[in-house]
Amino acid sequence: MALEIITANRLGDGLVIFLTADGWSARIDEAAVSESKDATAALLARAEADAGLVVGPYEITVEQQPDGSLHPVKYREALRTRGPSVRTDLGYQAA
Amino acid sequence: MYVYDELDRGLVNERVEEFRDQVSRRISGELTEEQFRPLRLMNGLYLQLHAYMLRVAVPYGVLSSTQMRKLARIARVYDRGYGHFTTRQNIQFNWPKLEETPDILAELAEVEMHAIQTSGNCIRNTTADQFAGAAADELEDPRIWCEIIRQWSTFHPEFTFLPRKFKIAVTGAVSDRAAIKVHDIGIVLVQGADGEVGFEIWAGGGLGRTPMIAKKIRDFLPAADLLSYLEAMLRVYNRFGRRDNKYKARIKILVHEIGADAYRDAVEAEWADIRDGALALPEQEISRIREAFTPPAFEVLDTASTAFEARKFEDRGFARWVASNVRRHKVAGYAIANISLKPAGGIPGDATAEQMDAVADYADRWSFGELRVAHEQNLVLPHVRQDDLYDLWLALGSVELDAPNIGTLGDIIACPGMDYCSLATARSIPIAQQISERFADLERLHDIGSVSLNISGCINACGHHHVGNIGILGVDKKGEEFYQVTLGGQADENASIGKIIGPGFASDAIVDAIETIIETYLSVRQDDESFIGTLNRLGQTPFKEALYGTA
Amino acid sequence: MALLKNGRLIQDRWTTVDNLTDALKPGGVLVPLELWLAERDTLRGKSAVGVILPNDADLDLLADDYDRIAAIVLTFPSMVDGRAFSQARLIRERFGFDGEIRARGPVIADQYLYLLRCGVDAVEVPDDTNVESWLRNARRFSAVYQPAADDRIPAYRRRHLVAASAIAS
Structure with a gap:
């Protein structure tokens, strides 16, 4: 199976975050990776238990690069890790 | 402009406190996201791709300079220094924090603004002709009736949980600049047999997945009956509109499925029961609101200004800006100045906080402190003396707001x-940027003349692609952005839905395809025929052949 | 479930039943519309009967019954399905019903004002409901912009009443 991770938006400021082994992070590379349906379901259940902190968790498919970094397969999700393509001074890409 | 009285002010302030309470109950866990979502949407707060987005209402597109400065301040203090003007004459901020939103709303309330009902399945911001009160072809100022509708529709207890969103547009002019035939309800001010002003009522128009042109429901509605008739229209929709499928829940589907005649009969039957009830507006209230829209103190001027004519003669750039961006005013010696938010290569509808502040200053200096937002995502100074246009144009140039391209x-x-929207299936802004850059040459742009090009990034059609002379719809095709082209759409009094010309184009081919369409038009047009004129005369064939060959 | 009525959380004394035998037992009963329509001659003799209306029900079906029914239950399948708001107004304003109109379904405190304004006077709520939250919402707005099934005077009249009374006094 393709690799999956869980993403959501943070309740307080709406920014994109990813479920990690022990919480949430704005950095996709820190995401907890699932390699099976069951593992994805377990991660999603953990994410949904955080409904007081995050909004709308869902799974996305990623590819792992040789250096260990994670890249979303879908362009929409890649945009979420960066920011608007037309304003590279905004969002995570600006940092 | 309408100025709040104590009742209006109280309500807007109380709404801020209500939302503050709702936000804190969401954060404390008393409200679930499922419960909170419809509440935040009814205060204009979306969750988008990267962050929250706050849509602030600009009622019927009218802004004072004070309000514009407040928007600039909000962009600066709570957001990232800019805002985006929308096709519903509103403004969106793309990076607000949930916790700060009540403070933003409190600041807006200080200048009689709010985000009430800018989203959600309720009656949205009523839109109007952006030239209202200034247009030379106007029967009466539609803002009077828009304000009456705004109040009636605000916190309407019966119509806050409709099957779907509900949009009303009003025009008082011969030329329809408010696109009333693609609205859930379209209202046209007309003259009755005895010369009194009343309304022609249309219903069931809309874009989205199933674009439809509205049907005429009534030829003439007496002015005093406006609210009872709207209430009857909404009640029939609330009770009988579909709720089993969100894509079939707009009033256009109800009107289409039962037919305009059956819908009209149901409305008229409902109306018969309520028309003489409490919704009949007192004459004093109509007068009170009409007074709020008393024209400003225009000077008595000559129709033609020699200084203005001389400036146009001396300065070609100015003449070009006047030709494309300035429209006739109903008062001699005045003009309507459109400010394009579409610089070549820019993001359509975006303005920086500095630009907002500058435009507010120009409004104070040259337009009685009044501004408008057009549904084409531009700004308008509605009342500028012809003699002041040159100074205005120079000033606009200093903040890069002098693009001479309105209607081109x-x-x-x-x-x-x-780039921002969580519903989108493709990007729209980069395509707009590439096209406007490709046609940046002003000689060529003005030779092409009047043509509307509208781009939507998904089937929901917020970019109104169906009613662009040229429409572009971005879709996702196996993970790639792909663009379908429609030709022949119109949003004005001759409203029509564009037709798909053929197979779509990849993102690296769409700009060439648009250029091919334009070159084809230039090669076959007669005299000064517009793009839509040529298309209506010849049909799609020459364009199809140029794009796809004659096979 | 408890009942929020007249600003207080009270015990619901009505029982929802789905057959005639249970409906004829002593005490207040709430019956489905179909049962009422099938057995209304029998049920009319009973003093405390309420009818549960689906939110797409034709209100004319009860045209001759509104003065014989003690309560009407309006159905909200979800908090965002607002058909029953229209039903409530019509039942109050067109049919002149003056018994209890109660809301059943997952409506929330933030909708209480709208319910009250449309003529709903009782809401079925969980026993642990924060009543203060509901009451705060009911009192929140100092003015209304439109007439409804309550007696609040819309702003467009209130403004001129004030002016007229100021002139008169």
Whole structure:
């Protein structure tokens, strides 16, 4: 199976975050990776238990690069890790 | 402009406190996201791709300079220094924090603004002709009736949980600049047999997945009956509109499925029961609101200004800006100045906080402190003396707001698309940027003349692609952005839905395809025929052949 | 479930039943519309009967019954399905019903004002409901912009009443 991770938006400021082994992070590379349906379901259940902190968790498919970094397969999700393509001074890409 | 009285002010302040309470109950866990979502949407707060987005209402597109300065301040203090003007004459901020939103709303309330009902399945901001009160072809100022509708529709207890969103547009002019035939309800001010002003009522128009032109429901509605008739129209929709499928829940589907006649009969039957009830507006209230829209103190001027004519003669750039951006005013010696938010290569509808502040200053200096937002995502100074246009133009140039391209191919309507929107299936803004750059040459742009090009990043059609002379719809095709082209759409009094010309184009081919369409038009047009004129005369064939060959 | 009525959380004394035998037992009963329509001659003799209306029900079906029914239950399948708001107003304003109109379904405190304004006077709520939250919402707005099934005077009249009374006094 393709690799999956869980993403959501943070309740307080709406920014994109990813479920990690022990919480949430704005950095996709820190995401907890699932390699099976069951593992994805377990991660999603953990994410949904955080409904007081995050909004709308869902799974996305990623590819792992040789250096260990994670890249979303879908362009929409890649945009979420960066920011608007037309304003590279905004969002995570600006940092 | 309408000025709040104590009742209006109280309500807007109380709404801020209500939302503050709702936000804290969401954060404390008393409200679930499922419960909170419809509440935040009814205060204009979306969750988008990267962050929250706050849509602030600009009632019927009218802003004072004070309000514009407040928007600039909000952009600066709570957001990232800019805002995006929308096709519903509103403004969106793309990076607000949930916790700060009540403070933003409190600041807006200080200048009689709010985000009430800018989203959600309720009656949205009523839109109007952006030239209202200034247009030379106007029967009466539609803002009077828009304000009456705004109040009636605000916190309407019966119509806050409709099957779907509900949009009303009003025009008082011969030329329809408010696109009333693609609205859930379209209202046209007309003169009755005895010369009194009343309304022609249309219903069931809309874009989205199933674009439809509205049907005429009534030829003439007496002015005093406006609210009872709207209430009857909404009640029939609330009770009988579909709720089993959100894509079939708009009133256009109800009107289409039962037929305009059956819908009309149901409305008229409902109306018969309530028309003489409490909704009949007192004459004093109509007068009170009409007074709020008393024209400003215009000077008595000559129709033609020699200084203005001389400036146009001396300065070609100014003459070009006047030709494309300035419209006739109903008062001699005045003009309507459109400010394009579409610089070549820019993001359609975006303005920086500095630009907002500058435009507010120009409004104070040259337009009685009044501003408008057009549904084409531009700004308007509605009342400028012809003699002041040159100074205005120079000033606009100093803040890069002097693009002379209103109504041309450079004046592209585009939704935020996948760069911001969580519903989008493709990006819209980069396509708009590439097209406006490709046609940046002003000689060529003005030779092409009047043509509307609208881009939506998904089937929901916020970019109004169906009613662009040229429409572009971005879709996702196996993970790639792909663009379908429609030709022949119109949003004015001759409203029509564009037709798909053929197979779509990849993102690296769409700009060439648009250029091919334009070159084809230039090669076959007669005299000064517009793009839509040529298309209506010849049909799609020459364009199809140029795009796809004659096979 | 408890009942929020007249600003207080009270015990619900009505029982929802789905057959005639149970409906004829002593005490207040709430019956489905179909049962009422099938057995209304029998049920009319009973003093405390309420009818549960689906939110797409034709209100004319009860045209001759509104003065014989003690309560009407309006159905909210979800908090965002607002058909029953229209039903409530019509039942109050067109049919002149003056018994209890109660809301059943997952409506929330933030909708209480709208319910009250449309003529709903009782809401079925969980026993642990924060009543203060509901009451705060009911009192929140100092003015209304439109007439409804309550007696609040819309702003467009209130403004001129004030002016007229100021002139008169």
